[in-house]
Amino acid sequence: MILLLTNSGDVTTDILMPHLTRHAEVFRLNIDLWKEYAWNIHADGYEISDPLGRVCTEARVGAVYERKVMFNPMTIDVPALGSPENWLREEVFEIWSGIKDLAYGAGKLALIHPSPSGVWKKMRQMRLAAKYFPVPAWQMLHKVTPQIGEQLVCKCNTGLSVGNGRLFNVSRVAPKRIDLEFPWFLQQAVDAVSDVTVAYINGKLFASEYSRAGMQGMDCRKPTAEGKGEWTPCELSADEAARVRAMMAETGFTFSRLDFLRAADGTLHFLEFNVNGQYAWIDIMNKRGMLTAIADEVARVHNRNIPQ
């Protein structure tokens, strides 16, 4: 059995399911619907059942695959002294984390897992990536003057909303205009012709690109979210692919989605990687076999633990 830790609104899981069920029975545990499940976790294992009577027992689980563990609504306002709803969410989240932790200890965590070498925050990612790719000069600063030129963009380290549901866009910013009493993540702007994103699946690479021709602003997520333009499959050179593989091997992760910018001269500039990034949209019809690659990797872990 493959145990999927996710939420009921995770379309990637919806799309991946038929690819996984070819390999093994799947039990989908949606954290946002936690009230519908019964669970019993004890010294000898766990049993989880859903409203239709499916039962997931730890002994039958060969692989645990974490997708997106998100409640609905994803976030809530929490008073400084706490709230019952937040307490419940945190308790349930600890259960989810505990199941994942048990799987990690048992060698059952597929694709999305902690790295023995750390968390790999953006600043460490960029330091490592500089061994393999050009990385636009960057600075995270507070109370000091920017020193990486005049053509800059500002970015952020988190995906948090800054209020009213608004996300932080990558935007051009004039260094002389920023208030240094705030924390800033600045990076040299790259005169890019396209964004390139690469799904890394235990050595297999699936790359796509998004042309910046006519794009307004510096953040491709906005026009992508609005359905403007299109991500199309692309190929990395053999050298670029080798460098991605070598870099990911250093991190200890078996899955990641890496983001780059392609400059007019063809140079690939590293931006960041996300060790649990979304991916199904890259190959939604599975024409390139990316969903198969994901499912095969989960199944490989499953079959290692529960020989077929």
Place this chain on the structure above:
Amino acid sequence: MLTPFMVAMAPETPAQQPAAPAAYNWENQGEMNIVNEEDKRVGANGSFSYPPGGRGSSQVDDWHVC
């Protein structure tokens, strides 16, 4: 002087919409077979759509919903 909030709140920043209540299919655990590239069925929680061109706001870490 610019603050990070002024940058993030620039007019071009799309507001993320809260997710709709889930209408989850317990029978097939949400399983979907995408049959063609024009398929833009709405995801289980009603706010997600796909493929490229049909993806909506997501509230996920990298904006891509699937």
